Amino acid sequence: MLCEGNRKIVYQFIDQYAKEFGVRWLLRRFQLSPHAYYNYRKQRKSNYLKQKEVILTCIKEIYHRYGGKMGYRMIQRRLTHEGHLCSQVTVYKYMKELGLRSIVFKRKPPYVKGKKHRVFPNVLAREFTAEYPNQRWCIDFTYLHLASGQLHYNCSILDLNNRRIVATRTASYITADLAIETLQMALHKCSPKKGLVLHSDQGVQFTSKSFTEFCSKNGIIQSMSASGCPFEEKSEKSTLKS
Known part of the structure; x- marks a missing residue:
């Protein structure tokens, strides 16, 4: 057959x-x-x-x-x-x-609540605008997943008058040092007058002794969203992304 x-x-x-x-x-x-x-x-x-x-x-x-x-x-x-x-x-x-392997991204590290040195009232009161440049700035951190799978952190400062990023810095650490380094870049670049309002959340980096003293030394007025207020935090982050 x-x-x-x-x-x-x-x-x-x-x-x-x-x-x-x-x-x-x-x-x-x-x-x-x-x-x-x-x-x-x-x-x-x-x-x-x-x-x-x-x-x-x-x-x-x-x-x-x-x-x-x-x-x-x-x-x-x-x-x-x-x-x-x-x-x-x-x-x-x-x-x-x-020679292809899937890239494994590191998960966002768990939030570790640090000790707050000083917390400031919300000067902006949800008004994320400014009448002129270098009057009000907003600062925040962003997590960056690199192609290599590593996790880095970006700190950016935005001018609430023209929505321009006045300073941005990326590093492998998320500490008060990164926030201070970014703020130093912005001050050197823009030379704002004393009385500048800098708004942030109540993250341990922004409430730390080193950061608050740096702001005070440079005549910066800190403003912070209320703790446990997701609406304000969401508004702040969307402002930085705009």
């Missing part, structure tokens, strides 16, 4: 039982030319390599499309969704061959 069937089925039968009976014996049994059989093997390998190249290209495209965040499981599901059927083991092997 195999001799009368599809030639491809016969070749597949030979591949399956080659070790048990030997390729030459099976070819003689089915009266097949060795040349024809090895051409089939060559063509099958060529088709496999072509299909593999397509999958490799798709894996690279999906990986970079999502910023390297996807692992082999998610990429395999995405490939299936796009019509390329292959197992998770195959995708894992191909990603290893391409």
Whole structure:
């Protein structure tokens, strides 16, 4: 029945039982030319390599499309969704061959409540505007997830008059030192008059002794959102992002 069937089925039968009976014996049994059989093997390998190249290209495209965040499981599901059927083991092997690994981002560190040296009243009273430049500034921290998976911190100061970032600084630490360094940049760049209002949340960096003393020394009036008031904190952060 195999001799009368599809030639491809016969070749597949030979591949399956080659070790048990030997390729030459099976070819003689089915009266097949060795040349024809090895051409089939060559063509099958060529088709496999072509299909593999397509999958490799798709894996690279999906990986970079999502910023390297996807692992082999998610990429395999995405490939299936796009019509390329292959197992998770195959995708894992191909990603290893391409040198691709999903980027694991560090989670935002848990909030550690520090001791507040001094807390200031809310001078702005939710009025995030100013009549002229360098009258009112707003300062805040932002968490930055780098492509390498590291977590850095950005401190920026925004002028509430023209919504211009007057100073910004990024570092691997989130301390009062980073806030002071950023404020120093802003003061050096803009040279505001004494009485400048600097608004922030009640983060330990802004209520620390070193930061409050630095502000006092430079004639800066600190203003702070009320603790536990999410509306004010949300308004402040959206102002910095605008």
